[in-house]
Amino acid sequence: MKNRSEQLILDLGKKIVFGEVTTGEILPKVEDLCEEYNVSRTVVREAYKGLSTLGLVRSNQRSGTVVLPRTEWQWWNLEVMTWLLEDPNNKDFLLHLTEVRMGLEPTAAALAASRATEQDRMNMEEAFQKLEQSIGDEKAWAKADYDFHESIIKASHNDLLIGTIRIMRKALTVSREKTLPLTNDNQEFPYDSPTRAALEKHRMIYEAIMSRDEAMAKKTMTELILRVRTILQKIFNNYS
Template sequence: MVRIIENLNLSEQVTNDLGRAIVAGEYSCESGLPTEAQLCEEYGISRTAVREAVKMLAAKGLISSRPRQGISVEQPSNWNLYDTSVLSWLLDSSPSLHVLKEFLQMRLAIEPQAAALAAEFALDEDIAQIEKAVEAMRVAAVDPSASMHDADLAFHTSVLFASRNRFFFQLRDFISTALNVSIQHTTPAKANDVAVAEDHAKICTAIRNRQPERAKNLMTHLIDEAMTFIEAEIKRRS
């Protein structure tokens, strides 16, 4: 079934629809994809639009297209998980909790160090952005009309930026994409938005007070706690 998404051109629509189907297992290395002609007929678009979609899927590592061999679906190990579209499709699929666990493992390798670097190298305006995000979280914790979700995302991306490490900041879209799903599981599990906001505030204070080790440890604890919730949910569903 073709999924229609506003503001996407025809090639992007096909890319999105086929990408989701591949990640969900509807198409595999064994089954392959429909032929170019079949895709043209199914979507009612030109070969040019289909070929553009194939190029985009190939760039994401989901498929490969070779002369005289046609289009092949790639093994999941070849997928570009740093591509935010691929990550979104993965998180929308049934094994999303297992993907989130892997994502949290990666966050443990990055965000505590980013917090430590922020405590050392953040500019005053960087810290002001982190404080702004914390204040937004505190407001959202007691005001149902405010967005805790958006404020939480702003906090984590602000810490990445404040690290003054360009490689870390380049991960902001990747981190935000997975956090969009992760927060939906972990924040309700804690069942206390005020406590969630204050946990983030402690990290902010450590960064403001130029305490790298404390900032690192507090961020580690925050992510470890989320990991505990995800692992418990995986166990409950198994």
């Protein structure tokens, strides 16, 4: 259960992320928030301090507490990322996330092809087998798909890549939830759904890594993520 300052951070943080309070806008004075939320000055000050740590605001005695531009936000903070995912109007976030994946996962696949240990290769084989077994089952596929990609990331033996992808886990899950419903009924976009066509795309990545073909591993992973981006773009065009 959240304490009062945490709840105030949640309320104000969402208003900022959702665009209800815009960049450059001054947040209410401490005294005003005390009255509005029926809390003490200490609670409000702690909340403002928390928002500042997240890069959402900056406080000073002369101008008050001002909302900072999005470029200043701590995007990889779990709270900020969760609020971004809850905002139905923030369509760009999942597209930007997919673009980050394009910068990370093909490189990780190439590194996995060259660095994977025998244990890593066994883990990837097991993950791919689960992917095969999940054909036709959206829920099982989503988990197996994540595990397959994670086995590749781990095999890269790059701690920064591994850590970044783990932070992205919740957002990646939401991304898959958005792409799966559309792809089930649209054969033009088959590669992020539990179909044989999707499996074959993953098999190309798997076989490239297992044969230690770095260039092919990078190429096939790039193609897969580009397809996911196309799916997201189609979804957002349909529902904009």
